[in-house]
Amino acid sequence: MEWLALLKILLQQWGPTAVSTVLIFVVVHLIKKIDVNSRKDEERGAKLREKINKTLNSFGERLSNVEHNYVKNDFFFRELSGWKSEINRLADKVDSKFEVLAQNIIQVIKGNK
Numbered sequence: 001m002e003w004l005a006l007l008k009i010l011l012q013q014w015g016p017t018a019v020s021t022v023l024i025f026v027v028v029h030l031i032k033k034i035d036v037n038s039r040k041d042e043e044r045g046a047k048l049r050e051k052i053n054k055t056l057n058s059f060g061e062r063l064s065n066v067e068h069n070y071v072k073n074d075f076f077f078r079e080l081s082g083w084k085s086e087i088n089r090l091a092d093k094v095d096s097k098f099e100v101l102a103q104n105i106i107q108v109i110k111g112n113k
Contacts, residue, residue, distance in 0.1 A: 010019045 007019065010022070
């Protein structure tokens, strides 16, 4: 409301040409301020994008390390545990066959005496 009252007083005292000239200067000044603020915003946006890119790159590197150190190791451990259980199963099978073979040999030796 203050602006409208001031504008009304200026129009009555100075006339429309003088007020239009003042308004043009005010608008030009506001446009320059907007331009300056826009440049500052662009600079802040560029810095923010740079910071975000650094953060994303850092996150990507950490994720890669986790993948390399954990996921691959976990995969190898799962694979090795599969082989380990297979080796244990075969060892049990060999042990059972060896026990049967040993018993057969003992029986043959007892039978020959």
